[in-house]
Amino acid sequence: GAVVSQHPSRVICKSGTSVKIECRSLDFQATTMFWYRQFPKKSLMLMATSNEGSKATYEQGVEKDKFLINHASLTLSTLTVTSAHPEDSSFYICSARDGPNTGELFFGEGSRLTVL
Amino acid sequence: SQQGEEDPQALSIQEGENATMNCSYKTSINNLQWYRQNSGRGLVHLILIRSNEREKHSGRLRVTLDTSKKSSSLLITASRAADTASYFCATDSWGKLQFGAGTQVVVTP
Numbered sequence: 001g002a003v004v005s006q007h008p009s010r011v012i013c014k015s016g017t018s019v020k021i022e023c024r025s026l027d028f029q030a031t032t033m034f035w036y037r038q039f040p041k042k043s044l045m046l047m048a049t050s051n052e053g054s055k056a057t058y059e060q061g062v063e064k065d066k067f068l069i070n071h072a073s074l075t076l077s078t079l080t081v082t083s084a085h086p087e088d089s090s091f092y093i094c095s096a097r098d099g100p101n102t103g104e105l106f107f108g109e110g111s112r113l114t115v116l
Numbered sequence: 117s118q119q120g121e122e123d124p125q126a127l128s129i130q131e132g133e134n135a136t137m138n139c140s141y142k143t144s145i146n147n148l149q150w151y152r153q154n155s156g157r158g159l160v161h162l163i164l165i166r167s168n169e170r171e172k173h174s175g176r177l178r179v180t181l182d183t184s185k186k187s188s189s190l191l192i193t194a195s196r197a198a199d200t201a202s203y204f205c206a207t208d209s210w211g212k213l214q215f216g217a218g219t220q221v222v223v224t225p
Contacts, residue, residue, distance in 0.1 A: 006158070034213065043204060044159075044215040093158060095213070105149070105206075105213055109158040 002028045002098040006108030013084055014116055020080045021111045023094030029074035030096035034105070035067075038091040050077040084115040122205060122216040130224050135192040137219040139205030140185075147208045148181055150190050152201045153218075159204070162190075195223045 003026040013019050023033055031052045036044040048069050049057040056069035066088075068080040077096075081088050093110040121140045129135050139148070147166045151159040165172045165181045165188065172179045178191040192199055200223045205216040 032211065036215075041220070043217045046212065046214060049212065091156070095159075097211075104161055104164060106161070107151075107159040110156075112156070 002026075002096075002104075002106045004030075004094065004096050004106045004108040006094055006111050008111060009109060010112045010114075012114045012116065015085055016083055018080055018082045019084055019113060020078055021092055021094075021113075023077045023079070023096070023108050025075045025096045025098070025106075028096075028098040030077075030098070031074060033071060033077040033094055033096040035069060035077070035079050036093045036095065038093060038110075040091075044093060047079075052077075081113065084113070086115045089113055089115045122203075122219050124219060125217065126220045126222075128222045128224070129195055131195060131197055133195055133223075135195050135199070135221055135223070136189060137203055137221070138187060138189045139216050140187045141205075141207045141216075142186065143207070143209055145183075145207045145209050148179075148188050149206045149208060149213070150177075150179060150188075151204045151206060151215075153204065154201050162203075192221075195221075197223050197225050199223045 005024045007022045033050040035047045037047050038044045046059050047062045050069045050071040052071045058064050071077040091110050091112050095105045095107045149164045150162040153159050163174045163179050165179050176193045181188045202218045202220045204218045206213045
């Protein structure tokens, strides 16, 4: 199946700093990527839909200025957690489709962010 | 917001037994998908069932879908210790995937 790569897999940062997480589709072009957040032993919460060449669509309750999403190319979307705080510590997972909207979604391995 | 509700939240069985978990959802869907997640890892796609399908098989997995009841079930037959993981249903509505709360399955040898 298609491969989605996420980097870094783990990151620890101090409060107030910004952290960028990359999501790449390695062997296909993804016009749309999705960013999820997962708390320990909980489900995945959709944060935003990242569209190549346009602004991301954020889910209700997700701060746009806090979680900056950039989808600069058909194979790369980035999530930047700005001015991170300990409550932003979480597991962030991206995903992408390799086809039409009803196709299979492929997930990255996730990025665990710990904010001290 | 979450779409699906899953039950049970946790399931503990012995190797060789079958594991069944259920998922209910609220809105209309294009398809419903089941995923598996090992602790601290990404998600692995298991099976997709379209809204016009009622049952689908893949190896030891059997998925049913009842759109009138807005529910789906995942059956893992002859479970193995390696099946220990969290299992999530996800409903696909016009390209957006929303996940259920998940069922944590533990298979003991």
